[in-house]
Amino acid sequence: MKATSIAFVLIAASGISSAKNYQGVIEDIIKSDSRNQGVEVTLESKRNDLWFCVKSLEDFVGPMDVFRVFLQSAGRLKEESFDSVKLCYENAEKFSLPGSQYSMMGKQLETQNVMYTIRTFPEKLSSPNGTPAFEKHRGGVLYEMKWQMRDFQSMNEQWYLADVIVAREAKKEAMRPKVFAPDEEVF
Template identity: 30%
Template structure:
């Protein structure tokens, strides 16, 4: 009898946590991404870290179609930030298929959400990598200074490298394994 009550209590807690994650983290992202037909090439899940840490959001890139471009993934990331613009997180982890790869400061994620649709998207894309952190908190990419053309060139190289590091390299490995 006690064992059944314990199992039922654990199951109820697990269901409550799953429901809370769905309502508070995933549903806003899912609803926002569904508003843009271009997002059908990308699947993102959003949840609180370990399902229980409300201060840390995980944006988990679960699927990227072969014909999707990097800009499709970045647009989905920016739209997910827009869907959470009323919330504040300390940190946002960028994961690929359940494996955390990078982090963003929560304030920067909030800024992305508030500026999406208002800020020049090329500026937002090219400055994203300088705000990306490794999991240990150190900068993942450079902040460039100097002449405009040189800076733009280096920033766009970083955007491409960020995409390779976040998800493209994993997709290439998967494709090679399927051959």
């Protein structure tokens, strides 16, 4: 009984110590490139998965800004090894990318055509239940590009844009006056 308790404590402690917080890395990425201003994300490992969570975005931030921060994080962490990278909004997992793909994107960041990376990114993702999130399109170049860019837009909407829009609308609604002056006072 004592041996199993000690073993359990040691396993639990090793799991806790293996969690790393990469928040300093992401803060440095945002500070070092003025185009990244207005993007708020958290970056941390849980077990051997990296969690890239969008927290909030300023009104002037677009999907390419968020993806730039994501790619720059891959570049900084290219030598790290993760089982998967979870794309999340407010800690809710939306997609999963194999860790090997993340590492490869980081290693190829300086040499790979960014448009190719953007176009082919959604087809590498899986849903939280493990099924492929987007299909791999086949056909002529223009046909593929059309559907891949639609998938990229859809991925961003599902990942965080829809939630950001809902949060912004709720904030506007909360600021809307609830009580109005009587007509006699206005006219």
